[in-house]
Amino acid sequence: MRAARPLASLTLSALLLALFIGIWQLSSLTSGAGDAVVDPEYAALVGAAAASGGQTPFPSPLQVGARILEHLTDPFYVRGTNDQGIGVQLAYSLGRVLTGYGIAALVAIPLGFVIGMSPLLYGALNPFIQVLRPISPLAWMPLALYTIKDSAVSSIFVIFICSIWPMLINTAFGVASVRREWLNVARTLECSTWRTAFRVILPAAAPTIMTGLRISIGIAWLVIVAAEMLVGGTGIGYFVWNQWNNLSLADILTAILVIGIVGMVLDQLLAMATRAVSYQE
Amino acid sequence: MGRAFVSVEGIARRFPSTHGGPPQTVFENVWFGIEEGEFVCLIGHSGCGKTTILNILAGLDRASEGAVVVAGREIDGPSLDRAVIFQSHALLPWLTAEENIAFAVRSRHPGWARAQVAEECRRWIDLVGLSAAAGKKPAQLSGGMKQRVGIARALSVRPKILLMDEPFSALDALTRGMLQDEVNRIVAETKLTAFMITHDVDEAILLADRILLMTNGPNAKIAEVVVNTLPRPRTRHDVHHLPGYAELRNHILDFLVDRSQRLAETMPSGWDPRRIPEVRPAVPA
Numbered sequence: 147m148r149a150a151r152p153l154a155s156l157t158l159s160a161l162l163l164a165l166f167i168g169i170w171q172l173s174s175l176t177s178g179a180g181d182a183v184v185d186p187e188y189a190a191l192v193g194a195a196a197a198s199g200g201q202t203p204f205p206s207p208l209q210v211g212a213r214i215l216e217h218l219t220d221p222f223y224v225r226g227t228n229d230q231g232i233g234v235q236l237a238y239s240l241g242r243v244l245t246g247y248g249i250a251a252l253v254a255i256p257l258g259f260v261i262g263m264s265p266l267l268y269g270a271l272n273p274f275i276q277v278l279r280p281i282s283p284l285a286w287m288p289l290a291l292y293t294i295k296d297s298a299v300s301s302i303f304v305i306f307i308c309s310i311w312p313m314l315i316n317t318a319f320g321v322a323s324v325r326r327e328w329l330n331v332a333r334t335l336e337c338s339t340w341r342t343a344f345r346v347i348l349p350a351a352a353p354t355i356m357t358g359l360r361i362s363i364g365i366a367w368l369v370i371v372a373a374e375m376l377v378g379g380t381g382i383g384y385f386v387w388n389q390w391n392n393l394s395l396a397d398i399l400t401a402i403l404v405i406g407i408v409g410m411v412l413d414q415l416l417a418m419a420t421r422a423v424s425y426q427e
Numbered sequence: 428m429g430r431a432f433v434s435v436e437g438i439a440r441r442f443p444s445t446h447g448g449p450p451q452t453v454f455e456n457v458w459f460g461i462e463e464g465e466f467v468c469l470i471g472h473s474g475c476g477k478t479t480i481l482n483i484l485a486g487l488d489r490a491s492e493g494a495v496v497v498a499g500r501e502i503d504g505p506s507l508d509r510a511v512i513f514q515s516h517a518l519l520p521w522l523t524a525e526e527n528i529a530f531a532v533r534s535r536h537p538g539w540a541r542a543q544v545a546e547e548c549r550r551w552i553d554l555v556g557l558s559a560a561a562g563k564k565p566a567q568l569s570g571g572m573k574q575r576v577g578i579a580r581a582l583s584v585r586p587k588i589l590l591m592d593e594p595f596s597a598l599d600a601l602t603r604g605m606l607q608d609e610v611n612r613i614v615a616e617t618k619l620t621a622f623m624i625t626h627d628v629d630e631a632i633l634l635a636d637r638i639l640l641m642t643n644g645p646n647a648k649i650a651e652v653v654v655n656t657l658p659r660p661r662t663r664h665d666v667h668h669l670p671g672y673a674e675l676r677n678h679i680l681d682f683l684v685d686r687s688q689r690l691a692e693t694m695p696s697g698w699d700p701r702r703i704p705e706v707r708p709a710v711p712a
């Protein structure tokens with residue numbers, strides 16, 4: 147594939163966005179307040195707000211834009227437990243993600259190092275990792291709530307359990323596949339185990355470890371929204387659920403956009419960190 | 428006769444067979460010595476076990492039987508006194524040329540200040556002619572430059588013994604020749620004891636005092652020791668004009684082409700692995 151000129155791609159992106167918003171705006175103009183028949187099951191799903199408020203039309207881009215502007219101008223207000231600014235909710239979510247993710251990194255990287263250096267441990271722990279890894283993190287939620295008895299800590303635990311596997315697997319794999327000749331260099335230079343670990347194995351495995359960290363942050367950000375929808379209280383996931391109960395689609399669309407942008411920023415930060423430790427052989 | 432400075436005493440190396448059969452013997456009952464300050468080359472066909480012997484000398488691999496004794500002490504692992512120049516240069520790709528050398532210097536002198544390490548690195552970088560490329564990563568260096576960094580790194584720990592596994596085989600003829608001259612000069616100046624594996628007969632004649640000829644594997648043996656009687660100092664430009672050069676070269680080539688295989692099947696009667704026959708083809712009969 148030939149590299150396109152950045153300006154051309156950027157212009158095309160802007161055009162596509164304008165087209166999308168234009169079509170959206172047009173369709174929201176034409177679709178009046180239709181008297182759709184309300185399906186009882188749907189009504190049950192929609193819950194309290196819909197039952198009392200009836201049908202709300204899908205918001206137009208202008209309405210959503212106005213709502214986004216409102217949120218952006220005052221992101222950090224707190225007016226009671228159920229009415230807090232989107233910035234506050236985002237901070238809750240980010241705090242949980244970073245706590246669970248940070249603890250996972252503190253456990254997974256040293257453990258992965260040890261597993262990667264010992265073929266015996268690698269073989270012994272691999273079956274457990276292979277079984278635990280594919281479990282949906284949300285499946286741990288009831289168990290976490292039951293044992294921890296605290297919804298906030300439970301969501302941190304769920305973040306921990308979902309981010310630990312890619313980190314662990316990548317660290318162990320990266321450490322185990324350090325080129326033998328580099329280890330031989332360290333041996334002929336009579337490097338201590340610590341010096342070999344920090345000056346040879348760590349930099350050699352760093353790109354693989356960072357890739358694991360990047361995969362993990364992506365998963366953690368996906369999971370936190372679902373976890374917060376489940377346990378409620380605070381956080382961007384709860385915000386979405388709450389606005390769904392209020393049937394405020396403009397707020398939900400705002401939140402979706404914010405979730406996407408924050409996820410992208412997190413991913414790009416780790417991509418930058420990965421590039422910083424990459425090397426060319 | 429006393430023990431040589433490096434004394435290889437009856438080493439064998441066996442690898443477990445892949446199909447559960449008896450272990451595969453790469454070589455066994457290998458005896459030879461290297462005197463202090465001597466340059467010894469090992470020549471043999473691919474797969475006969477040359478790298479395995481060098482790795483055992485380096486302490487990176489263990490002999491299944493026998494021992495290697497250096498300066499009267501049996502070795503039991505790698506040592507800063509036995510530096511290795513690897514065939515694949517084995518530079519750490521995330522470090523610059525200078526940092527690769529600094530890594531070695533700091534290993535030898537853990538207490539040195541930053542400035543002292545930097546000064547020592549400079550010295551070696553200048554010596555191998557890499558001043559302009561000191562800040563480059565290995566991926567940005569040519570094959571010859573990488574091998575130069577490898578040479579500087581090995582020498583910068585000031586070893587007593589230099590072990591080289593086909594250090595120049597991946598290089599073009601011109602670069603190889605220049606590096607051969609450099610290694611020849613440095614080894615002579617620093618009175619290093621050197622052991623080099625090579626496929627290149629001219630390289631062996633240029634550098635070595637003695638050349639060990641190894642038969643084909645499996646069960647490879649060191650069949651013969653060729654003593655290089657050509658006078659030193661030798662340079663790449665004049666060595667092939669020296670009287671006796673052709674006889675020396677032909678003798679080794681004959682071995683590689685023909686006798687390495689015949690001898691692998693049956694050794695002559697009376698051949699004793701502990702007293703390998705020495706030949707001096709360059710000396711007129």
Ligand SMILES: Nc1ncnc2c1ncn2[C@@H]1O[C@H](COP(=O)(O)OP(=O)(O)OP(=O)(O)O)[C@@H](O)[C@H]1O
Binds near residue numbers: 472474475476479
């Ligand atoms: N880890 C190993 N396991 C099993 N067999 C091995 C192992 N390492 C080497 N061998 C065998 O030992 C023999 C000698 O290998 P070695 O690398 O010493 O050969 P070499 O003489 O250096 O060859 P080349 O000139 O191609 O480098 C080969 O037949 C190889 O298959």
Ligand SMILES: [Mg+2]
Binds near residue numbers: 592
């Ligand atoms: Mg080899």
